[in-house]
Structures are given as C-alpha cells and as structure tokens.
Amino acid sequence: MKTYLVGGAVRDRLLGQPAGDNDYVVIGETPETMLAAGFKPVGRDFPVFLHPRTGEEYALARTERKSGRGYRGFVVHSDPSVTLEQDLQRRDFTINAIAQAPDGTLVDPYGGAEDLRARVLRHVGPAFVEDPLRALRAARFMARLAALGFAVAPETLALMREMADSGELDALVPERVWQELARALRSARPSAFLRTLREGGALRAVLPEVDALYGVPQRAEFHPEVDTGVHVELVCDMAARLAPGDDTVGFAALTHDLGKALTPVEELPRHVQHEQRGLAPLRALCERLRVPAEHRDLALLACREHLNVHRLPELRDETVHDLLARCDAFRKPERVARLALVCEADKRGRAGLAESDYPQGRELRRLHAAAAAVRGADLAASGLTGPALGEALRKARIAAIAQARRAPPDA
Template sequence: MKTYLVGGAVRDRLLGLPSGDRDYVVVGESQDAMLARGFKPVGRDFPVFLHPQTGEEYALARTERKSGRGYRGFVVDADPAVTLEEDLQRRDFTINAIAEDADGNLVDPYGGAHDIERRVLRHVGPAFSEDPLRVLRAARFMARFAPLGFSIAPETQVLMREMVATGELADLVPERVWQELVRALASPAPAAFLRTLHACGALAVVLPEVDALYGVPQRAEYHPEVDTGVHIELVCDMAARLAPGDDLIGFAALTHDLGKALTPPDVLPRHVGHESAGVAPLRALCERLKVPAAHRQLAEIACREHLNVHRLFELRDRTVHELLARCDGFRQPARIAQLVLVCEADKRGRAGLSDCEYPQGPELLRLHAAALAVRGADVAREGLEGPALGEALARARIAAIATARARTAQ
C-alpha cells in the first residue's frame, strides 16, 4: 500500500513549527481493499478511513470535479487509478500540496517547498476558484502565517477578487464562515484575516457589519489611527496578544465598536452613543452566523459597557455595582475578567498605544472581588426575603466597593 504524509504536517515541519494531526493519502487502493486491511470508514463525502492501530486519517487519492455552486458542488472520483500528483493538484495552496513518502522524500510537483522558503501563499491551479471557502481559508492562513512573513501571491489576490465578484461567496453556509472566523480569531494575527478579506471585497459579503467600519473616522486625539477599521484590526491583534488562542475574547474585540458605522456623517468624527447603537448590528451578525451563546453574551456586554469600564475611576460606587450586575458578574464571575481583557485590548489597540498601561483593568477586578466576597448569608436577617434581601445585599456590596476604594486612596 503506497501511503504519503500530506498537507499541514509536511508544511509545518518545513516551517519548523510543531505539527498537529498527521493525515495520509493512499494511492492505488480501493475502498474494499482498505476495509479488508481493517481501516474504519469515516468519510461522508469522500473516502476517508481511520488506521486500525494509530487512529490517524488515511484518505484515498481523489480528484474533484465542479458540479454546482458553492463549496459542496463537487463530484469526487477516488478510483485506484488516481495519481498522487492529481490528488495534490486539487488542493488549495502550494504549501499544502506537498507529500512525503515513508523514507522522508518530498513529492512537490507544484513548488510548495519553494513558496515556503519565499513565504508566499499561492493557489495550486485554476480549480482554486471552484470553492468559495478557499477565500476564507486564504485569509485564515494569513492570520496564522503573517507573523512568519507570509504574503499572498499577486495572482492569487486577483483570483480571489474575481471569485468575490461572481457572487459565489453568498453560497457559503453560516457554520463554515463561523468556523473559519473562530480559527482566525484564535490565531496570532487576526488582523491579517480582516485585511485579506477587506482587500478582495469578501469582508463585505461575510462580515458586512465589520466591513462598514473601514473609512469611518474617529477623533485623532483618542485614536491616532483615525480609521475605525484599522482600529478594529489593532484591537483584534492586541486581544490575540493578551489572550492567545481565545476566540471568545477575540470575537468580543472584533465586534465591540460596530455602532460606529451607524454614526450620522454630520457628527463625525465623534461617536456619541455608539455603544448602544452597536447592539443591533451585533445581534444581526450573531443571528446570521449562528454564533454560540457564550460568544454572543460576552460580545454584547463588551459592546454595551466598554466605555463605562474606560471611565471606571469616574463612576460612583453604586454605578460600579450596577455595571457588575448588568454583566451578571455575581452569578458568572469569569465574565468580568473577560470584559477587562476586551477593554484593555480596545485601549491598547490604537496606533502608538500598544504598550500603554490600563489601570482600569486591575482596579475593576479588585472592586469586583470585594463585592463578590459579600454573600447573601452575610446580610440575611429574620424575615428578610425576596426584593428586600436583594436590596440589602446590593447595599452591602456597594459598601464593600466603597471600602476597597478608600483603602486605595490611603
């Protein structure tokens, strides 16, 4: 049985990165032969098997022929006559179209190793344009590899713009868009994902609420980068720096300023009330992409409350308590720490301010801890229940916040 290691494992080894899952392609075999060897079938749309001992994935070499619109519109041929080169030709980028035999020899018919050396993301061939999901994959790979110096080949950029112009990206199902977005937000440079999609016009299709922020001016004394779209890029990269791999923080960072796209032109570059204005487009985005509840909830809290956190030192004790309560910080304490990370990313995600301090963060965490230490049992009295107990608990927590602040002042 001729087997070759393919895809990401080979690419990452050549890049000097730790490799994840190891995937193999099998040449010259049939599905019946694989079953006879004890492999377990798992592929729904094409023949993929799990090795009976290692559990690693082995796929039969195959070709794909376009049969309809969208990323599902393909007819798969996994005949034993399909060659390794034909299988590699159907792949998206040259850096992913490299195989390695059992002796460690590379099979690289499309120059992927050379493109790795040059740090270029290039499509394998014209079949790239048949799958609209590949536009998002290009952007997601840039979110991962831009810090290594990668750029997209000019001819691939042209092809991506042409794919957007055909309207095929409209056929992408929300779950696949969300999957690529989440992986990009958990990458080291999510801003590269946004820039790539914006440059080819795809961002306006898959994330129109975010795309609308580009070109919207902000006050330069607070935002030296001025352009709101650029600010979002900086915030997303800062979120990735503060909370590596955390797509929950990343999504809230991405969507915290959506209301700025709705600011009337005659009041620009000021954005009074953009926090509340951003809730509606955020909810629309979440509904369209079927965003999980945890991501929705934190994103809405960050959208609504980020300016209140920035103004923490101006807030009264009672107002701080109300902020914590609105965020459900007493029932879900982790929410406050998450909100702090998003707000710090917002503050430091500005041109020239990436290394600035954010004292509001540790202060809010300290006040939250003081209030959280007060329990219902601490204020319960005989006959006190319902709203009366809730009011007593709130008063005690506000007092705890005041005491914590007084200690700081001393």
C-alpha cells in the first residue's frame, strides 16, 4: 500500500511548528482493498478510512470537479488510477499540497516548500475560485501565519476578489463561516483574518457589520489610530494576547463597537450612544451566523457595558451593583472575568497604548468578589422571603461593594 503523509502535518513540520493530527493519502487502492486490510470507513462524501491500530485518517487519492454553487458543489472521483500529483492539485494552497513518503522524501509538484521558505500563502491553481470556503481559509491561515511573516500572494488576493465579485461567497453556509471565524479568533493575529478578507473584497460579504467600521473616524485624543476598523483589529489582537485561544472573548472584542458604523455623519468623530446602537447589528450578526449563545451573550454585554467598565471609578456603589446584576454575575461569575478582559483589550487596543495599565479590570473583579460573598441563603436565615429578601440582598451587596472600595485593593 503506497501511503504519503499530507497536508498540515507536513507543512507544520517544515515550519518547525507543533504538528497536529497526521493525515495520509493512499495511492492505487480501492474501498474494497482498504476494508480487506482492516481499515474502518468513515467518509460520507468521499472515501476516508481509519487505520485499524492508530486511528489515523487515510483517504484514497481523489480528484474533484465543480458541479454547482458553493463549497459542496463538487463531484468527487476516486479510483486506483488517480495519481498523487492529481490529488495534491485539488488542494487549496501550495503549502498544503506537499506530501512526504515513508522514507522522508518530499513530493512537492507545486512549489509549496519554496513558498514556506518565502513565507507566501499562494493558491495551487485556478480551481481555487470554485470553492468559496477557500477565501475564508486563506484569511484564517493568515490569522495563524502572519506572526511568522507570511503574506498572501497578490494573484491569490486577485482570485479572492473575483470570488467576492461573482457572488460565490453568498453560497457559504452560516455554520462554516462561524467555524472559520472562531478558529481565526483563537489564533495569534485575528487582525490578519480581517485584513485578508478586506483586501480580498470578501469582508463585506462575510461580516458586513465589521466591514462598515473601516473609514469611520474616532476622536484622536482617545483613539490615536482614528479609524474604527483599525481599532477593532488592534482590539482583536490584544484579546488574543490577553486570553489566548478564547474565541468567546475574541468575538466580544470583534463586535464591541459595531454601533460606531451607525453614528450620524454630523456627530462624527464623537460616538454618543454607540453602545446602544451596536446591539441591533450585533443581534443580526449572531442570528445570521448562528453564533453560540455563550458567545452572543458576552458580546451583547461587552457592547452595552464597556464604557461603564471604563468609567468604573466614577460609578456609584449601587450603579456598580446593578452593572454586575445586568451581567447575571452572581449566577455566572465567569462572565465578569471575561468582560474585564474584553474591556482591557478595548482600552489597550489603540495605537501606542498596548502596554498601558487597566486597573478597572482588576477592580471590577475585586468588587464582584466582595458582592458575591454576600449570599441570599445567609439572609434567608433571618426569615426574609420574596421581594423583601431580594431587596435586602441588593442592599447588603451594595454595602459590601462600598466597604471593598474603602479598603486598599490588596487588603
């Protein structure tokens, strides 16, 4: 059986990066011979098998032919005559179209190893435009690879623009858009995802609410970067730095300022009430992409409350309590830490302010801990019930916040 290691495992080893799962392509075999060798079939759309001992994936070499719109509009052909070079030709990027033989020899018909050395993300061939998902994959790969110095080849960006102009991206299903977005938000440079989509003309099709932020000015004394779209890029990268791998925080960072795109022109560069204006487009985005409830809820909180957290030292004790209550912080305490991270990313995601301190985040967590230490069960022991118990609990928690504010932060 002629097998070759392919895809990300080869790419990452050549980059000196930690490798993920091993995937193999098999040449010259049939489903029947794979079953006879003990492999377990798992592929629904094309022949993929699990190794009987290692559980690793082995796929029969195949070609693909476009048959309809969208990334599912393909006819897959697999038989023993399909060559390794033909299988690699159907792949998206040259750096993913490298195979490695069992003896370590590389099979690299499309120059992927050289593109790895040159730090270029380049499509394999003109069939790239047939799969709209590849525009998203290019952007998502850049979210991971930009930190290593990669750039998208100009000719690949040109094909992305062709796909965007043709309307092919409209065929993307929400679940796949969200999957690629979430993976980008878990990467080191989410800003590269946004920039790549925008340069390829695809951001307006995939995330129009975010695309609308570019070119919207902000007050330079608060936002030296001025452009709201650039600010969101900086905030997303800061969120990835503060909460690496947390796409819940990342999504809230991405969407916290959507309301600034709706500021009347005559009010610019001020953005009064942008927090409230941002809630409707945020809900629409979440519904369209079927964003998980946990991500949606934190994003709505961050959109509505981030200026309140920034102004935390100015808020009255009861206002702090009510802010925490709106966050459902006493039932879901993890929200407070995440909200604090989003707000810190917002404050530090500005030109020249990346290393600035954000004491409001620490203080929000400290005041929440003080208030949460007051429990309803303790007050219920005094015989209070119903609305009376709720009001007593609120007053006791406000008192705890006031006492914590009088105490030194490290007391």
